[in-house]
Amino acid sequence: MLEKQSREMETAGPWFVGVDVGGTNIECGVMDGSGKVVSRLRRPTLPGEGQEAVIGRIAGMATEAAVSAGLSIGRISAVGIGNPGFIDPIRGISLDSVNLGWRNVPTADLLTARLGLPVYVENDVKTYVYGEAMAGAGVGFRYVFGLTIGTGLAGAFVSDGSIFGGGDFLAGEIGHIPFDEIGYRCNCGLNGCLETMVSATGIARQAADAVKQGAGGILAERYAHAGAITAKDVHDAYTEGDPTARSVLDRTGRLLGKALSFVVPVLSPDVIIIGGGAAQAGAALLGPMEEELRGRLLPAYAERLQIRQAALGHDAGVIGNALYAKMRSGTV
Amino acid sequence: MLEKQSREMETAGPWFVGVDVGGTNIECGVMDGSGKVVSRLRRPTLPGEGQEAVIGRIAGMATEAAVSAGLSIGRISAVGIGNPGFIDPIRGISLDSVNLGWRNVPTADLLTARLGLPVYVENDVKTYVYGEAMAGAGVGFRYVFGLTIGTGLAGAFVSDGSIFGGGDFLAGEIGHIPFDEIGYRCNCGLNGCLETMVSATGIARQAADAVKQGAGGILAERYAHAGAITAKDVHDAYTEGDPTARSVLDRTGRLLGKALSFVVPVLSPDVIIIGGGAAQAGAALLGPMEEELRGRLLPAYAERLQIRQAALGHDAGVIGNALYAKMRSGTV
Numbered sequence: 001m002l003e004k005q006s007r008e009m010e011t012a013g014p015w016f017v018g019v020d021v022g023g024t025n026i027e028c029g030v031m032d033g034s035g036k037v038v039s040r041l042r043r044p045t046l047p048g049e050g051q052e053a054v055i056g057r058i059a060g061m062a063t064e065a066a067v068s069a070g071l072s073i074g075r076i077s078a079v080g081i082g083n084p085g086f087i088d089p090i091r092g093i094s095l096d097s098v099n100l101g102w103r104n105v106p107t108a109d110l111l112t113a114r115l116g117l118p119v120y121v122e123n124d125v126k127t128y129v130y131g132e133a134m135a136g137a138g139v140g141f142r143y144v145f146g147l148t149i150g151t152g153l154a155g156a157f158v159s160d161g162s163i164f165g166g167g168d169f170l171a172g173e174i175g176h177i178p179f180d181e182i183g184y185r186c187n188c189g190l191n192g193c194l195e196t197m198v199s200a201t202g203i204a205r206q207a208a209d210a211v212k213q214g215a216g217g218i219l220a221e222r223y224a225h226a227g228a229i230t231a232k233d234v235h236d237a238y239t240e241g242d243p244t245a246r247s248v249l250d251r252t253g254r255l256l257g258k259a260l261s262f263v264v265p266v267l268s269p270d271v272i273i274i275g276g277g278a279a280q281a282g283a284a285l286l287g288p289m290e291e292e293l294r295g296r297l298l299p300a301y302a303e304r305l306q307i308r309q310a311a312l313g314h315d316a317g318v319i320g321n322a323l324y325a326k327m328r329s330g331t332v
Numbered sequence: 333m334l335e336k337q338s339r340e341m342e343t344a345g346p347w348f349v350g351v352d353v354g355g356t357n358i359e360c361g362v363m364d365g366s367g368k369v370v371s372r373l374r375r376p377t378l379p380g381e382g383q384e385a386v387i388g389r390i391a392g393m394a395t396e397a398a399v400s401a402g403l404s405i406g407r408i409s410a411v412g413i414g415n416p417g418f419i420d421p422i423r424g425i426s427l428d429s430v431n432l433g434w435r436n437v438p439t440a441d442l443l444t445a446r447l448g449l450p451v452y453v454e455n456d457v458k459t460y461v462y463g464e465a466m467a468g469a470g471v472g473f474r475y476v477f478g479l480t481i482g483t484g485l486a487g488a489f490v491s492d493g494s495i496f497g498g499g500d501f502l503a504g505e506i507g508h509i510p511f512d513e514i515g516y517r518c519n520c521g522l523n524g525c526l527e528t529m530v531s532a533t534g535i536a537r538q539a540a541d542a543v544k545q546g547a548g549g550i551l552a553e554r555y556a557h558a559g560a561i562t563a564k565d566v567h568d569a570y571t572e573g574d575p576t577a578r579s580v581l582d583r584t585g586r587l588l589g590k591a592l593s594f595v596v597p598v599l600s601p602d603v604i605i606i607g608g609g610a611a612q613a614g615a616a617l618l619g620p621m622e623e624e625l626r627g628r629l630l631p632a633y634a635e636r637l638q639i640r641q642a643a644l645g646h647d648a649g650v651i652g653n654a655l656y657a658k659m660r661s662g663t664v
Binding site for chain 1: 491499505510512601630656
């Protein structure tokens with residue numbers, strides 16, 4: 001009890017819980033009034049156990065995160081949930097979360113019933129970019145376009161501090177734009193979607209295909225040893241000077257740059273923020289991306305556009321969703 | 333005097349003047365409180381006479397349009413000006429209007445000084461799409477993306493009744509997105525810009541090139557006779573069954589459809605409105621465009637997206653700019 005009291009004294013309210021619910025893991029934490037993450041925990045999502053079990057797990061984790069920040073759950077002002085897929089943030093419904101196997105789940109109401117708190121739900125990439133816009137790499141910019149290069153690829157636009165939803169809140173699925181030069185079929189049913197190459201999965205796929213087509217070097221050894229290649233393997237091989245890895249990251253970066261050359265004239269963003277696991281490849285990926293992008297822009301756009309890597313790191317999921325809860329609950 | 337009184341009785345205020353200032357013509361008219369255009373006139377812009385002469389001509393035409401609607405200029409509530417190029421609508425400055433040869437012209441202040449009225453300036457495509465969104469093909473839709481296929485190609489986005497400007501008000505120059513498969517150099521300095529093919533100029537250029545490369549038929553006869561081909565010639569030839577004309581319009585439509593497959597996932601518009609002179613080619617252009625676009629979209633986008641031709645016709649310039657003045661002056 002003494003310890004809890006002293007920990008609470010180190011932080012000041014209002015407190016918000018942010019929860020990023022991915023297909024693999026749930027990341028949950030408490031953000032305090034200064035925007036600092038004061039507790040955080042991670043558990044496997046186990047979506048196969050069913051929606052009720054996952055909702056129960058989220059509620060349990062929210063309570064646990066509060067307690068480990070020295071707070072009772074009643075001290076939390078609001079909870080923000082980031083879900084993959086199509087979400088109706090106004091009604092708090094997860095319309096179609098493929099990774100979770102959820103369709104038309106009233107996520108906000110189910111969690112409010114368990115926690116007795118206001119709960120807000122939004123697409124996970126939208127809250128991620130919102131967090132970066134308000135408290136990360138986008139601070140000081142008015143028009144922020146952000147994207148996450150992870151298992152898939154998606155983007156979101158924050159304009160004047162508001163997440164842009166578009167018709168039926170569907171804006172952002174830039175990973176599913178087909179490119180004529182991409183030969184892979186996408187899980188979504190379309191051919192040549194950008195994310196079949198521009199994603200961690202896509203980087204690994206390109207490297208594996210290069211090896212199968214006879215490329216030697218570090219990646220071939222890796223493949224022979226492990227039977228598979230990850231995006232991290234590609235980046236590691238790049239760091240060691242492997243030409244196949246360089247060529248995969250260069251091609252991936254250039255494709256993304258080309259895609260962004262369509263986004264910029266439509267939105268005229270002040271800054272583009274690149275996040276997600278695969279963005280950790282850094283200059284190997286983002287150098288070619290930026291070169292390709294800037295070469296395809298009118299000077300009026302190229303001269304003013306900033307490009308930044310995401311800044312919130314491991315706290316991004318908690319901060320983005322907690323800030324979203326703060327905004328929605330009107331405690332800004 | 334009697335006539336003026338009776339004409340004024342047919343219309344009810346407030347009245348707004350809308351002026352579309354193009355590189356070739358100035359279109360000016362009065363819109364009444366019911367949204368009807370009650371007078372309209374057109375004069376050559378003659379930008380070569382200099383900025384002061386053109387500003388004077390706009391002021392004279394505004395006064396004349398008011399008088400011919402049976403009103404003194406003092407009865408007009410506000411004036412809206414649509415200028416090509418980059419505009420700062422907040423300060424009322426035409427930053428860079430290439431077609432007029434204007435740079436950093438304080439258009440709003442210069443006209444307010446002459447007319448004694450509030451004057452608002454915005455990019456001409458933005459006010460055009462605003463007019464269609466509020467009083468034309470976009471009525472009833474919340475997220476409206478519109479584009480004009482004229483001498484060039486540009487777009488604008490109206491979200492919840494507001495024109496989206498983006499950083500430095502630059503959003504919309506979709507005509508200057510380079511395509512790898514386009515070989516034409518653009519006046520802007522980039523290679524392969526979309527508008528080098530998707531525009532009236534671009535349609536005429538493709539047809540002339542086809543004839544030069546040996547295509548026969550109606551367009552070849554036309555070229556031999558006139559020494560040039562216009563976009564209207566191409567549409568006329570299409571109507572008469574000419575295969576070269578069909579192929580030019582088909583290719584142009586498909587390119588536009590491909591470009592829009594990038595716009596839709598970024599914005600998730602409810603409706604796309606196609607306007608401008610070349611849009612009069614109708615199904616010959618828009619059929620292939622729509623087929624190409626829908627085939628490249630996730631079902632979630634394709635199922636909800638509406639595509640419409642612009643509806644305001646010859647009144648579009650007056651209505652768009654007059655409605656813009658009405659909105660800016662707060663008399664909505």
